[in-house]
Structure formats: structure tokens, C-alpha cells
Amino acid sequence: MSEQTAIAKLNQQIVARGVLIKLVIFTLALAIAPLGSYFGSLKYLWDGNSTYAAITAVMSANVVLVVYIIMSLLEDQSTPAGTKETKEDTKKDK
Secondary structure (H helix, E strand, O other): HHHHHHHHHHHHHHHHHHHHHHHHHHHHHHHHHHHHHHHHHHHHHOOOOHHHHHHHHHHHHHHHHHHHHHHHHHHHHHHOOHOOOHHHHHHHHH
């Protein structure tokens, strides 16, 4: 039983590390993408029209958020049903 417990804890740590890395990447994307798209579109796309550049920045922020939500839903679905512990499993281990 102790080997199974150690493997389960190791798997949980790996999953937690992956989730944290994904959160950091999307946090940086949420900070950089709107700013970059605003100033980039202000100079190169809209020729100084700040209203259209702001709309472009808002759209890029929404794209980042939607991609994050979709990836988190897919990650939740990809978790095997057998690895989730129920209350009965944890009571039996104790």
C-alpha cells in the first residue's frame, strides 16, 4: 500500500506543477497580448485610432481567456475516472 500511496502523491505533485505552469503562462499572455496588440495595432493597423486599437486589445484579452477556459475544461475531462479518490477509498486507506 505504501508504494501506491507514494506513486499517487507523486502524480498529484506532477499534475499540480503542470497546472501552476499553465497558470503562469496564461497570466503572462493575459498581460502581454492586450498591450502588444494595442500598441501594435495603434501604430501599424489603425494609423493612430486609439478606439479601434482598444477594441483590438479587448478582443485579444478575450481570446486568451477563452483559450484558458477551453484548455482547463479539456484537462478536467482528460483526468481518468479511476484516479479520482472517493470518500470510501480514503476511509479504507486509513
